[in-house]
């Protein structure tokens with residue numbers, strides 16, 4: 001079967017600093033992939049490249065066999081226009097570490113703004129869909145609240161609803177719970193677990209080892225902008241082949 | 256001293272209507288210039304934050320020139336300089352265009368600072384949802400930036416009210432121009448001090464409400480952040 005996401009030899013440098021040094025990954029439709037690795041290993045940058053918030057220095061990304069952020073004209077790769085790029089991004093959801101909710105909009109408007117302004121839905125339709133998504137993350141009763149009045153866990157759940165309402169083919173989650181107080185992590189993980197059970201395609205960067213072991217089909221360990229090893233979760237977590245993976249896991253567990 | 260004020264009282268009917276009319280003109284020039292500055296300033300700001308050097312540099316140049324030369328000189332160039340080239344403006348239009356173009360540099364900086372103060376994560380969230388940069392600006396960035404911009408814009412409006420005084424030099428019939436005309440009408444020479452004091456009062460009547468609004472907005476902004 002063809003992969004939903006194909007990353008081919010992705011490189012990214014900031015000036016002279018090489019952050020991604022040739023990453024290639026295939027992700028199947030419905031697959032749950034977890035990415036782990038030490039801070040600064042390039043995990044966030046990798047996710048950001050997938051929806052072109054960051055322009056790769058080299059390499060290509062395909063979703064459903066379609067190039068992301070570029071097109072081929074006369075055999076040459078050229079960057080997409082803002083409009084074309086926006087269309088592609090609408091199909092890839094991104095959950096940020098720091099939520100990035102829009103502080104000037106209520107929870108409901110945070111979720112309905114993209115259906116309205118991107119998909120062009122009528123206000124009523126957009127709000128109906130948005131409310132259904134808030135319901136799904138258990139926050140329908142907070143629809144009228146502004147983000148500052150919500151806890152971190154609630155904010156992140158609104159952010160997830162905001163992604164879901166666009167019915168993305170692929171969801172990217174960048175340490176979705178690492179900015180949360182410990183007692184708020186559970187409610188967000190619960191929502192993510194439900195998404196996983198619905199068979200959505202997800203790539204998550206996470207430090208929640210037991211959670212990653214439970215829901216992912218595959219785990220990738222990254223270090224220094226490279227994939228050090230990958231495999232089924234029980235193999236990576238219980239029986240890693242590489243010393244670097246072992247050291248990293250020991251550090252995380254000790255914390 | 257008291258007899259001055261007695262004279263003042265006698266001439267009041269001659270002075271007051273003139274200065275009131277002049278104040279109306281000042282307000283008109285100020286609002287006209289403000290509108291020009293607000294619109295042109297947006298263009299300047301959007302160019303300055305653009306990633307294209309071809310847009311960024313001209314806007315930077317414009318800002319530097321407008322802020323680095325006296326508004327009086329700019330207005331003279333528009334009023335006298337352009338008329339030499341056959342482009343004629345009446346004093347009021349020249350004043351509105353001159354003060355507006357000058358203000359666009361300041362307002363542009365206010366806009367730019369407001370836009371840049373919005374966290375990058377906001378644009379990124381908007382983009383990741385499939386908004387184009389233009390939509391992200393319109394629906395996500397500007398509404399937030401506006402709240403940051405309003406207090407400094409209000410302060411700019413206060414400066415603008417005071418700056419209208421310089422256009423008396425091109426005979427735009429605003430407060431200072433009319434005041435000087437009154438004084439120069441020989442019979443009022445002796446009370447010039449009082450007339451200028453009254454002028455100050457008229458300016459204050461315009462600027463004090465604006466500073467009140469500015470203070471309120473500043474407080475509202477802090478509450479919201």
Ligand SMILES: Nc1ncnc2c1ncn2[C@@H]1O[C@H](COP(=O)(O)OP(=O)(O)O)[C@@H](O)[C@H]1O
Pocket residue numbers: 014017019037038039040041042043044045046
């Ligand atoms: N915009 C940027 N400019 C310069 N360096 C960056 C930028 N973004 C990330 N980096 C650098 O790239 C490296 C990888 O960052 P990141 O992808 O955030 O790692 P991780 O998410 O694994 O902690 C870090 O050294 C970081 O400082």
Ligand SMILES: [Mg+2]
Pocket residue numbers: 043044045175
């Ligand atoms: Mg990171």
